Amino acid sequence: MPAISSLAPGDKQQLSCPGCGRLLDLEKHADLVCDGLVWCCSCRRYGSELEATRDLTELQDWAVRLCTAFGQEPVTVLENPAARSDWRLYWQGDICLLAEAYHNQRAILLYPPGQRLTTLCHELAHLFTRQDHTPTWAQTFADLISWAKGHLP
Secondary structure (H helix, E strand, C coil): CCCCCCCCCCCCCCCEECCCCCCCCCCCHHHEEECEEECCCCCCCCCCCHEEEEEHHHHHHHHHHHHHCCCCCCCCEECCCCCHHHHHCCCCCEECCCEEEEEECCCCEEEEECHHHHHHHHHHHEEEECCCHHHHHHHHHHHHHHHHHCCCC
């Protein structure tokens, strides 16, 4: 069973890219590639198999598999069907909201642009660690992506 990283919540440890050594800003998670390790987007990219749009049923199956592999209680994965017809529900100014994690309900709400394996792993890392964009969250996200990549058909 994969381990979840053990940095304490609120740990201010800085992460640097293992490729180029650049310090990583975890709040700019769109600039990160979490894949085994936490990389900058200049040194590593996600493969198309991780970024492909998937249907809700497939993502729910992935959530079950990932929770089991990481020894976590199940999570509920939902989509917001209203967002398919009203893009304003997930487009907020200049930010596209891909998903939301609800810790107390152990639920993930996916918006249409976020129905991808990378988004699911990102949100699962939040639920598994109960942390925002911390080093522990980033490493857990990297571990989830690595496991998923190893189990793609």
